[in-house]
Amino acid sequence: MTRIGILLSGRGSNFVAIAEAIQRANNEADATSALRNARISIVISNRADAPGIAAARSRGLPSAVIEARGRTRAEHDAEILTCLQEHQVELICLAGYMRLLSPAFVRAYPQRILNIHPSLLPAFPGLDAQRQALNYGVAITGCTVHFVDEELDHGVIVLQRAVPVLENDEETSLSARILEQEHRAYPEALERVLSGRYEIAGRRYVLRNRDEASTPPELKKCNS
Numbered sequence: 001m002t003r004i005g006i007l008l009s010g011r012g013s014n015f016v017a018i019a020e021a022i023q024r025a026n027n028e029a030d031a032t033s034a035l036r037n038a039r040i041s042i043v044i045s046n047r048a049d050a051p052g053i054a055a056a057r058s059r060g061l062p063s064a065v066i067e068a069r070g071r072t073r074a075e076h077d078a079e080i081l082t083c084l085q086e087h088q089v090e091l092i093c094l095a096g097y098m099r100l101l102s103p104a105f106v107r108a109y110p111q112r113i114l115n116i117h118p119s120l121l122p123a124f125p126g127l128d129a130q131r132q133a134l135n136y137g138v139a140i141t142g143c144t145v146h147f148v149d150e151e152l153d154h155g156v157i158v159l160q161r162a163v164p165v166l167e168n169d170e171e172t173s174l175s176a177r178i179l180e181q182e183h184r185a186y187p188e189a190l191e192r193v194l195s196g197r198y199e200i201a202g203r204r205y206v207l208r209n210r211d212e213a214s215t216p217p218e219l220k221k222c223n224s
């Protein structure tokens with residue numbers, strides 16, 4: 001069983017997609033999905049009014065609000081880390097978490113923090129990635145699930161999904177089509193990571209055959 005912690009700041013639709021995928025994997029006869037071995041142990045938001053926190057409560061999942069106000073980044077991160085450790089979290093999924101993590105936080109969970117970003121990284125890191133893609137005039141954009149390292153939107157890429165930019169696209173229409181792909185990509189990437197069927201070589205995430213996976217699946221460490 002791998003205990004997952006979710007960090008979010010807003011809507012939480014990616015969190016819900018992950019929670020539903022875990023539930024589906026447990027209800028279905030498919031015994032091969034590594035999501036069957038996952039449990040969301042805690043959902044943490046830095047904002048009390050985040051709809052994602054309400055969604056966690058309504059699903060009966062443990063949740064916590066840890067606001068940054070009046071705390072330094074180091075203090076805030078330390079408090080979140082304590083909460084994650086209290087819930088024995090082994091793997092963290094950032095799901096629209098709108099704060100940079102301090103280096104100490106990242107070092108506490110090496111190659112054990114995932115993030116989703118609404119562009120094909122390394123294009124358009126940072127805020128408003130969909131608008132950046134439209135303004136730049138690219139024909140194809142998409143989403144990226146990646147491990148988090150100490151640089152913004154930079155860690156090893158687990159999975160990407162492409163989304164074409166249509167002639168009459170606006171930020172909202174493009175964002176909605178990317179979000180549809182995000183909701184598939186994040187659970188799929190999580191399944192891959194939980195399965196243990198991978199190695200990290202330099203910046204490359206290399207998938208291994210199912211037979212080569214460790215049993216029981218365990219989270220791999222960076223071997224570069």
Ligand code: GRF
Pocket residue numbers: 008010011012013014015052095096097116117118179182
């Ligand atoms: C998503 O577009 C995600 O890629 C980005 O923030 C947004 C979060 O949306 N990191 P939601 O809160 O999961 O609905």
